[in-house]
Amino acid sequence: MATTPFSDEFIAKLKQATGWRFNAELGPVFTPRYFCCNDPNNLGISDGKEPVAVLELTPNPCLVGDTVVFDGRDSYDPDGAITDYEFTFEDGNPPDSIASNGNVQWAAVGEYIVTLVVTDGTGLRSSPARQRMIVRPPMGKYYFAASNGVWFFDNGVWATRNSGLIGTALQVNDVKIDPATQNLNETDKVLWIATDGGLYLSINGAGNWTEKNPDNVANTWGDTPAPTIADLEFQKVLIYGDELFVIATWQNGAGAERSFLFHCLDAGSARRNVDYDLTWEQII
Secondary structure, eight states: OOOOOOOHHHHHHHHSSOOEEEETTTEEEEOOOOOSOSSGGGGTOOTTOOOBOOOEEESSSEETTOOEEEEOTTOBOTTSOEEEEEEEETTOBSSEEOSSEEEEBOSSSEEEEEEEEEEETTSOBOOOEEEEEEEEOOSSEEEEEETTEEEEEETTEEEEOOTTOSOSSOOEEEEEEOGGGTTSOGGGOOEEEEETTEEEEESSTTSSOEEOOOSOOOOTTOOSSOOOGGGOEEEEEEEETTEEEEEEEEEOTTSOEEEEEEEESOHHHHHHOTTOOOOEEEOO
16 A cells, blocks of 8 residues: 655655764764655555654763753654654653653763654554763862862852861962762862961861871971971872872072972871871972
């Protein structure tokens, strides 16, 4: 039995060069979904051809809490029209949808499978179209070094994180999160800060700071008076495994600038016990 030709609108869409899509992970990807002819009878198509599900997710990868647009409107039926859409979102919110397009979110980091099955007017169902959704950690939370201490940014809100620091106008030059705790909850992150007043450690996401200065400073240049640890301005922190490097500066009485590099081999022990007595060496 002859079939009804495609609508003019659908034919125009099929003829467009829309087979190319760009995927951030895979690069350009070609999914052919257009035909050569206006009349499906010219293709030798008869009733009973299964529909084809075409699934788009934007963006992919995404961040935790991002709004992801799902779209199945490029799905097609060679001898009819799509009448039903069935989306399933593994661990997504919502977990499923029967709309042709919409929004979905994920609340946790991971890789999830999204599936689309479409149905045509005769009740035939397509093979599932599947995509792997990659959800990465949120980027809306971070620490900031400021002239009056440490601040924490969380979804548009700034809050001070200066408990245990000396002075209300303390210049903080650098904030570093210990990579070993990078993916933990904020209250479990370990941080180091370099300040004008010293080197500080927090093992609870900047809930409280403990001074962890080197024991002393060598007077390499023979300055008079000699610098003390309290005179130094700690500038930068570098963490490598359980090793910690800290850069400090000082200006002597004649105005000459001095730079110091300290190295701690057992900083990881302080990560596990804030009262641990670190061992320092001065490299420069």
